[in-house]
Amino acid sequence: MAAADSAPPTTFNALIRGVLGRCPRCGQGPLLHRYLKIVGECSSCGEPYGHFRADDAPPWLTILIVGHLIAPFFLLIEENFELTTATELAILLPLIIGLTLAVLPRCKGAILAVMWVTKAEGTEPG
Numbered sequence: 001m002a003a004a005d006s007a008p009p010t011t012f013n014a015l016i017r018g019v020l021g022r023c024p025r026c027g028q029g030p031l032l033h034r035y036l037k038i039v040g041e042c043s044s045c046g047e048p049y050g051h052f053r054a055d056d057a058p059p060w061l062t063i064l065i066v067g068h069l070i071a072p073f074f075l076l077i078e079e080n081f082e083l084t085t086a087t088e089l090a091i092l093l094p095l096i097i098g099l100t101l102a103v104l105p106r107c108k109g110a111i112l113a114v115m116w117v118t119k120a121e122g123t124e125p126g
């Protein structure tokens, strides 16, 4: 509770806490549970998060990031190796799927942190 009673975090700190999956306000309690489900409220400071609706923003940001990470690798493979399509798929698909699964909760935490900082909480009741 001590962190919650102090001054609010800077936007950057709240964003980093969100990316790490922590409460943007106190940085202690988890922001997500069961992979992508938003907690109702922070277990540490009690900040309510259950009414936030990130909608399609986290997948959009994930596609943007993963696409930019994979595209150079894909071009490198295409230009330097003569692999069959099946071999390319065997290399790229696990990489794409793994990166997507790793990046998506980080993006959701970041979007939720931005929503919390800007007080863009959505219109649905908690």
Ligand SMILES: [Zn+2]
Binding pocket: 023, 024, 025, 026, 027, 028, 029, 042, 043, 044, 045, 046, 047
């Ligand atoms: Zn908290």
